[in-house]
Amino acid sequence: MSDRIDDLPTVTCERCGREWDLSYELDELMAGNRAVEQFALDHERHTGHYPDDVATWRATCRHCPDGVERLSESAARRWARTHARHTRHEVTLRGADGGTETVCEAE
Numbered sequence: 001m002s003d004r005i006d007d008l009p010t011v012t013c014e015r016c017g018r019e020w021d022l023s024y025e026l027d028e029l030m031a032g033n034r035a036v037e038q039f040a041l042d043h044e045r046h047t048g049h050y051p052d053d054v055a056t057w058r059a060t061c062r063h064c065p066d067g068v069e070r071l072s073e074s075a076a077r078r079w080a081r082t083h084a085r086h087t088r089h090e091v092t093l094r095g096a097d098g099g100t101e102t103v104c105e106a107e
Contacts, residue, residue, distance in 0.1 A: 008022055010022065013043065013047075057072065059077070076093055
């Protein structure tokens with residue numbers, strides 16, 4: 001009996017012209033349900049771009065060059081609130097769908 005998974009999830013990147021199965025993320029990194037997220041973060045770290053079908057959330061300060069790009073809304077929102085709290089700058093949160101929301105306005 002084999003422990004091998006027959007239907008490993010795969011990720012593609014048109015820019016790189018490649019497809020990867022996520023056996024490394026599942027077996028070695030033990031990323032479980034976060035295997036795709038882990039691969040996407042590693043891919044961006046090494047190539048400067050995300051693989052296909054990965055949408056990010058962006059928090060951008062309206063007053064200084066600070067900002068972040070995160071895979072989850074909660075992580076981007078947390079950064080935006082923290083930045084606004086400490087700097088009193090307005091921060092814009094932009095979702096994967098292109099919608100815009102001002103998270104915090106300067107006092």
